[in-house]
Amino acid sequence: MDAVYCKGLTFRYSSADAPVLQDIDIRIGRGELVMLMGHSGCGKTTLLKLLKPEISPRGDMTGEIRIFGEKAVSPQPKVGYAAQSPEDGFVSDRVRGEIMFAPENAGLDAAEVRRLAAETITRFGLGKLAERKLSELSGGEKQLVSLCAALVMQPEILLLDEPFSRLDPVTAEDMSALILRLNRETGMTVIIAEHSTELLFAECDRVIFLEDGRIIADGTPRETAAVKAAESFMPAAARAFAGYEPVPLTVREGRRLLAEIPHKREVPLGERKTFGEDALRAEGVRFAWGRKDDDILAGADILLHRGEHLALIGANGSGKTTLLRCLAGLCRAYSGKVEVFGKRQKKQGAVTAMLPQEAADLFVQPTVREDYIYALRAMGKPEDRADEMLERMGCGHLGDMHPYDLSGGEMQLCGLGRVLLCEPEILLLDEPTKGLDAEARRRIGDMVRKLCAEGRAVLTVTHDMEYAAETADSCGILCGGRVESLMPAAGFFAKAGYLSTAAGRIARGEVKNAYTAEMLRLAAGGVE
The missing domain is CATH 3.40.50.300 (P-loop containing nucleotide triphosphate hydrolases)
Incomplete structure (x- = not known):
């Protein structure tokens, strides 16, 4: 059975003249890891919110949405959602209260609410933040709290809107590993709207690329890397070695390819700039x-x-x-x-x-x-x-x-x-x-x-x-x-x-001073 099924989905915001989504047809299987990609404003966030009826935006919708074969209606406890801007969804003033809200709102008894909150706080390492005020947290810490609030009811479908956008590189890597474990080890269906492809892109079962509210590509990560419209969205390895087959998608694949092909051992650093007062x-x-x-x-x-x-x-x-x-x-x-x-x-x-x-x-x-x-x-x-x-x-x-x-x-x-x-x-x-x-x-x-x-x-x-x-x-x-x-x-x-950057990690030990995809491409000489 499909976890998510959309047929002919079209949506227009009340304040807009044109629809932001047009004729969307999607089938996502139980346990799939799917990434939504596309330019800012192409409809990724809107699509995620429509899959969680409680937070559907105001506007005109036509078409059909089904969750595990049933019409999507509110409330939808099987679906968890973590917003791109966590503050938009916060309902409490402290971390523990925010995580306890969903089970409390579902009418669970006090003991079960405390158990779910304690398990989630412990599992995701929020113990030191549990009694903190949400207003005192950094943007990245708020994003972690938002994810935990979405997971506390142990949903079968997890919707994540730009989950790495506020996280430092180390925390982002830890978060991506956690999301991958949730998907692989619990069978949770995970749908991510994301611009960064250095994390999780290569691990996805499918990548759906949107342009002007329509789906223009739906395939494996490697198939998506061959789509012209998606070229600038690809990981550094794919951009640096565009034209090679198979195109590398990860730092490891990029390093392996760089070691196999002729390349310069050093690229020059730019001249040091001088500034004013x-x-x-x-x-x-x-x-x-x-x-x-x-x-x-x-x-x-x-x-x-x-x-x-x-x-x-x-x-x-x-x-x-x-x-x-x-x-x-x-x-x-x-x-x-x-x-x-x-x-x-x-x-x-x-x-x-x-x-x-x-x-x-x-x-x-x-x-x-x-x-x-x-x-x-x-x-x-x-x-x-x-x-x-x-x-x-x-x-x-x-x-x-x-x-x-x-x-x-x-x-x-x-x-x-x-x-x-x-x-x-x-x-x-x-x-x-x-x-x-x-x-x-x-x-x-x-x-x-x-x-x-x-x-x-x-x-x-x-x-x-x-x-x-x-x-x-x-x-x-x-x-x-x-x-x-x-x-x-x-x-x-x-x-x-x-x-370092992803390109810098690919270049390490092979090309001195290289730290961008363009520097790597020049060091490799490019491919006609």
């Missing part, structure tokens, strides 16, 4: 949530120059977002100083703007365009800049959408446009590529390069190692409340070990 300087910044709490920042120092793009990486919960908020003047450190263009910063200034991890927090009007106009009016700027910015972000078609009807990637793009309306001299970005497909990520990178060329200064906090390697001028690690290893990005990634 000091734009943002922090010295000895210390921050804790309360007087009795441990320091999150323990003497952090950082220096950002005009024209520089600095990427800061670090583990979930290491304090990256907190540091950004202190630099933006949104949090007050109890010790240390922050200077903006040589002047002591005491509160949020007009020259600094920050894109928060939750870009939805920026919007207060019923449509994206109205929100842009609202912001422009408040700043005394011409209203026609709203449409100019939407076009600049590639979001002109989204102007009349309600912000909360946007996909995660569309929200990030529109949120960045909202921040850029302020024309800041210093731009602070918290996970700007979260939820973005490869092409949108590249567009953001090009935009950041242009801003830096104009003399702006950009500081990015990210778990996206490939984005940092391809776009940043400098890179550092936030560890133990301090910024460590701050150096030119080329040197950082050429030397990187455990925090």
